[in-house]
Amino acid sequence: MTSRLKTLGEAGQAVWLDFVDRKFMDAGGLKKLVEEDGLTGVTSNPSIFEKAIGHSDAYDDQLQADLAAADTTVESAYEALAIKDIEDACDTLRPVYDRLDAKDGYVSIEVSPYLAMDTAPTIAAAKRLWATVDRPNLMVKIPGTDPGVPAIEEALTAGININVTLLFSIDAYKKVLEAYIAALEARVAKGEPIDRIASVASFFVSRIDGVIDKKIDALGTDEAKAVRGKVAIANAKLAYQHYLEVSASARWQALAEKGAQPQRLLWASTGTKDKAYSDVLYVETLIGRDTVNTMPPATMDAFRDHGETSNSLVSDIDDAEKVMNEAERLGLDLAGVTAQLVVDGVKSFADAADSLYGAVADKRIKFLGDKIDGFSADLPADLDAAVKDAIEKARKDGWSRKLWAGDASMWTGGDEGKWLGWLAAARGEQVDFDALAALGQEARKYKDVVLLGMGGSSLGPEVIGLILGSASGSPKLHALDSTDPGQVATVADAIDPANTLFIVSSKSGSTMEPELLRAYFFARCAQAVGEGQAGSRFVAVTDPGSKLEAAAKQDGFAHIFYGDKTIGGRYSVLSVFGMVPAAAIGIDVAGFFETVKTMAHSVGPDAPPASNPGFQLGAIMGAAAVAGRDKLTLVPSPTLKPFGSWLEQLLAESTGKQGKGIVPVDLEPLGDPADYGNDRVFVHLHLEGDEMSADHAKLDALKAVGQPIVTITLADKADIGQEFVRWEIATAVAGAVIGIDPFDQPDVEDAKIQTRQLIEAYEQSGHLDPETAFFEDGDFAFFAPKPVAGGDAVAILKAHFATAKPGDYAGFLAYIEREEKHEALIEQIRVDVRDAHKIATVAGFGPRFLHSTGQAYKGGPKDGIFLEITREPAQDIAIPGNRASFGTVQLAQARGDLDVLASRGQRVLRVHLKDEKSGLQALASALKVATQD
Numbered sequence: 023m024t025s026r027l028k029t030l031g032e033a034g035q036a037v038w039l040d041f042v043d044r045k046f047m048d049a050g051g052l053k054k055l056v057e058e059d060g061l062t063g064v065t066s067n068p069s070i071f072e073k074a075i076g077h078s079d080a081y082d083d084q085l086q087a088d089l090a091a092a093d094t095t096v097e098s099a100y101e102a103l104a105i106k107d108i109e110d111a112c113d114t115l116r117p118v119y120d121r122l123d124a125k126d127g128y129v130s131i132e133v134s135p136y137l138a139m140d141t142a143p144t145i146a147a148a149k150r151l152w153a154t155v156d157r158p159n160l161m162v163k164i165p166g167t168d169p170g171v172p173a174i175e176e177a178l179t180a181g182i183n184i185n186v187t188l189l190f191s192i193d194a195y196k197k198v199l200e201a202y203i204a205a206l207e208a209r210v211a212k213g214e215p216i217d218r219i220a221s222v223a224s225f226f227v228s229r230i231d232g233v234i235d236k237k238i239d240a241l242g243t244d245e246a247k248a249v250r251g252k253v254a255i256a257n258a259k260l261a262y263q264h265y266l267e268v269s270a271s272a273r274w275q276a277l278a279e280k281g282a283q284p285q286r287l288l289w290a291s292t293g294t295k296d297k298a299y300s301d302v303l304y305v306e307t308l309i310g311r312d313t314v315n316t317m318p319p320a321t322m323d324a325f326r327d328h329g330e331t332s333n334s335l336v337s338d339i340d341d342a343e344k345v346m347n348e349a350e351r352l353g354l355d356l357a358g359v360t361a362q363l364v365v366d367g368v369k370s371f372a373d374a375a376d377s378l379y380g381a382v383a384d385k386r387i388k389f390l391g392d393k394i395d396g397f398s399a400d401l402p403a404d405l406d407a408a409v410k411d412a413i414e415k416a417r418k419d420g421w422s423r424k425l426w427a428g429d430a431s432m433w434t435g436g437d438e439g440k441w442l443g444w445l446a447a448a449r450g451e452q453v454d455f456d457a458l459a460a461l462g463q464e465a466r467k468y469k470d471v472v473l474l475g476m477g478g479s480s481l482g483p484e485v486i487g488l489i490l491g492s493a494s495g496s497p498k499l500h501a502l503d504s505t506d507p508g509q510v511a512t513v514a515d516a517i518d519p520a521n522t523l524f525i526v527s528s529k530s531g532s533t534m535e536p537e538l539l540r541a542y543f544f545a546r547c548a549q550a551v552g553e554g555q556a557g558s559r560f561v562a563v564t565d566p567g568s569k570l571e572a573a574a575k576q577d578g579f580a581h582i583f584y585g586d587k588t589i590g591g592r593y594s595v596l597s598v599f600g601m602v603p604a605a606a607i608g609i610d611v612a613g614f615f616e617t618v619k620t621m622a623h624s625v626g627p628d629a630p631p632a633s634n635p636g637f638q639l640g641a642i643m644g645a646a647a648v649a650g651r652d653k654l655t656l657v658p659s660p661t662l663k664p665f666g667s668w669l670e671q672l673l674a675e676s677t678g679k680q681g682k683g684i685v686p687v688d689l690e691p692l693g694d695p696a697d698y699g700n701d702r703v704f705v706h707l708h709l710e711g712d713e714m715s716a717d718h719a720k721l722d723a724l725k726a727v728g729q730p731i732v733t734i735t736l737a738d739k740a741d742i743g744q745e746f747v748r749w750e751i752a753t754a755v756a757g758a759v760i761g762i763d764p765f766d767q768p769d770v771e772d773a774k775i776q777t778r779q780l781i782e783a784y785e786q787s788g789h790l791d792p793e794t795a796f797f798e799d800g801d802f803a804f805f806a807p808k809p810v811a812g813g814d815a816v817a818i819l820k821a822h823f824a825t826a827k828p829g830d831y832a833g834f835l836a837y838i839e840r841e842e843k844h845e846a847l848i849e850q851i852r853v854d855v856r857d858a859h860k861i862a863t864v865a866g867f868g869p870r871f872l873h874s875t876g877q878a879y880k881g882g883p884k885d886g887i888f889l890e891i892t893r894e895p896a897q898d899i900a901i902p903g904n905r906a907s908f909g910t911v912q913l914a915q916a917r918g919d920l921d922v923l924a925s926r927g928q929r930v931l932r933v934h935l936k937d938e939k940s941g942l943q944a945l946a947s948a949l950k951v952a953t954q955d
């Protein structure tokens with residue numbers, strides 16, 4: 023028996039299938055429909071692929087094989103899967119296309135629904151899909167939105183077959199038909215053929231009744247009920263009347279004579295949703311010449327079973343008009359409904375795409391295995407719920423796309439969009455791999471590399487140097503980010519200036535410390551190799567047009583590497599600021615980016631927040647900070663211990679402002695559950711193979727009492743580059759959740775100004791402004807804007823920390839040399855204070871931390887209790903061209919810092935150690951006593 027579906031074809035209506043699925047096609051389902059039911063086309067949309075790919079394993083083999091061949095973005099991974107289905111469908115329909123001489127036999131694939139409101143990217147996507155599939159019976163589907171219409175016209179003009187989707191109103195349809203005609207006319211004007219350009223205008227039917235019928239039910243009157251289930255059909259019939267009118271016009275006839283194919287109306291959304299209606303309602307009522315009905319499988323089965331064909335589309339047109347008039351009289355607002363349906367349609371396809379891309383992103387990460395750093399989170403229920411809310415908000419607002427598009431509305435709506443150059447840098451686009459490889463070769467002639475820079479210009483490269491180390495035969499890296507005379511001397515003594523490459527690194531090119539350090543080391547180098555030769559051993563890394571660039575040119579530096587002004591210092595590690603020093607110690611930067619890119623692909627605009635490693639972490643950090651868990655406590659495994667110093671700056675400078683933000687806690691040894699309050703999130707960064715069983719036991723204990731623990735695992739230390747990307751994205755996201763601009767640093771500037779004033783006064787007078795200790799003994803002198811009561815050092819220290827309350831943190835700001843013995847003593851001090859007061863502790867060496875965590879201490883939450891530590895340097899170092907020595911500058915920095923901290927309402931006390939050698943030990947002992955009992 024002939025299939026009833028074939029009778030539709032006889033009536034001039036093409037039967038298409040609104041469904042794609044690999045298993046169905048592999049089993050020959052599509053071919054069978056072509057052969058037995060006269061099927062002549064296939065349509066797909068994001069919801070269809072979401073059902074096919076997101077909920078089945080039929081695509082896993084291909085995805086795994088694709089990823090093994092080459093990693094790629096989520097969107098490309100998805101497209102490869104979808105395109106394979108579309109190509110197969112095109113090939114199955116190809117005999118139909120050939121038999122009907124291009125009049126039918128088409129298969130549609132939709133451009134990304136995220137683009138529905140963007141003309142230019144839609145055009146680009148249409149062209150890309152057309153070229154990739156490269157089959158004449160492909161149709162690219164573009165929404166008929168206002169921004170979609172010009173894209174449709176341009177794509178058609180370029181010779182691409184177009185299925186216009188999401189049409190609900192006759193007005194929108196009219197514009198689309200006009201665009202089709204204009205495109206054909208444009209081709210004729212250019213002398214291009216038009217006979218094989220095909221287009222359908224997909225008019226959605228049942229969705230209209232879905233909304234209108236609800237309104238009718240709400241009215242509840244008999245006259246309203248009389249048009250129930252009729253408005254969508256009437257609307258479609260009148261659209262067809264417009265088609266007929268235009269087809270009869272002279273303008274169309276002129277094109278038809280040149281072989282133009284009609285742009286067929288395609289009835290979409292023809293599955294019956296309301297069980298009260300016939301399951302073939304939206305097929306039987308809309309049968310007419312030169313149309314298409316694309317049906318979901320169930321509707322197709324129903325029609326095959328009991329559908330009746332008649333010339334329905336052109337019958338009862340008067341009735342259709344009456345229904346429309348009645349709808350208007352009843353105030354059903356069809357115009358408003360159809361406009362809203364477009365918005366809802368775009369949104370529902372975007373939602374489907376979120377779920378589809380999410381499924382692909384999750385599988386991609388699973389199949390990448392240990393090529394991508396692992397991530398898991400154990401969160402208490404309340405935080406877990408807040409994180410899920412933040413993720414859902416981010417998804418609904420399209421943050422992963424907004425971030426990459428530079429849309430500042432996800433933050434404060436300020437100038438955030440101008441500071442996103444680091445995204446391209448994460449894809450390796452800021453650096454010139456060949457130039458870096460050449461530098462790496464050149465640097466092999468040196469024994470050491472000394473990097474002079476602060477904050478973002480030194481911390482990232484230092485982390486790379488410490489974790490990855492120099493390649494064999496390449497120089498050793500010394501990052502110098504201090505004015506501490508002891509620290510400067512340590513580096514100066516460790517190197518031979520004649521056998522050293524100096525990298526002076528400053529984005530702004532005007533930061534005081536690298537300027538002074540450059541003056542010092544340039545003079546030493548000149549002394550060693552002769553005036554005029556020193557420049558050849560110096561490299562500058564700076565943003566174009568900076569003062570450092572001018573100085574480097576003047577002094578004949580060997581190279582100047584230029585940064586990107588749209589990247590802030592703390593986000594600059596994957597630009598020249600991190601990569602020049604990395605190259606200098608022999609790291610293969612191009613190879614390094616292979617692993618970095620895997621993470622960059624994972625956090626792209628096409629990775630929805632729930633499946634995006636950067637957003638997952640950022641949502642946790644942001645939601646936790648908002649809930650008062652604002653002390654992000656890093657627990658690194660031994661090899662990864664240096665990472666925190668880079669991370670501290672990123673988190674603190676980005677989020678710590680307007681009294682809000684995250685206070686990073688690095689290098690505080692893990693304690694027992696009783697040592698912590700409710701203000702922490704622990705992030706365990708683990709390199710497989712690193713031994714830390716004692717810490718694991720402690721983390722398990724913390725987990726057991728409901729402390730939030732995030733675990734990040736690296737299979738190889740070379741994968742540390744992925745963490746730069748993950749944390750940069752996460753920080754930007756956390757900033758959005760917290761509600762601040764993560765790219766400015768408003769409070770660091772104040773300490774710099776304060777310091778400059780002190781130094782300028784010194785340059786004039788030869789001494790720093792006098793200051794008076796409020797208490798002094800043989801070991802210490804204490805300074806504070808408000809003296810702390812107490813008869814001796816222990817009592818003063820005790821009184822200072824006695825103000826601690828839950829949620830506060832103690833900060834130890836040490837303007838002394840950063841070396842092992844000092845680090846160990848500071849660690850001891852931190853543990854004593856933490857265990858005594860149950861508060862988080864942070865520590866920084868000055869002036870290094872000023873360009874890093876200093877922002878959060880000044881601008882972030884006002885719950886810090888700071889102890890600043892200064893000392894009398896045993897040996898000071900003069901700076902060429904300056905009256906002030908390094909020791910004086912450092913002291914001025916400490917004083918400026920203290921003043922600004924105090925002015926921001928933080929509790930501050932400065933202890934000046936009289937004896938450089940024994941002073942810190944004496945302080946640790948005093949604090950031990952002060953924190954006992």
Ligand SMILES: O=P(O)(O)OC[C@H]1O[C@](O)(CO)[C@@H](O)[C@@H]1O
Nearest residue numbers: 477478479528529530533591873
């Ligand atoms: O690279 P530059 O311009 O010398 O800045 C160094 C550091 O100083 C800061 O501006 C803070 O003082 C950081 O943001 C930056 O990373």
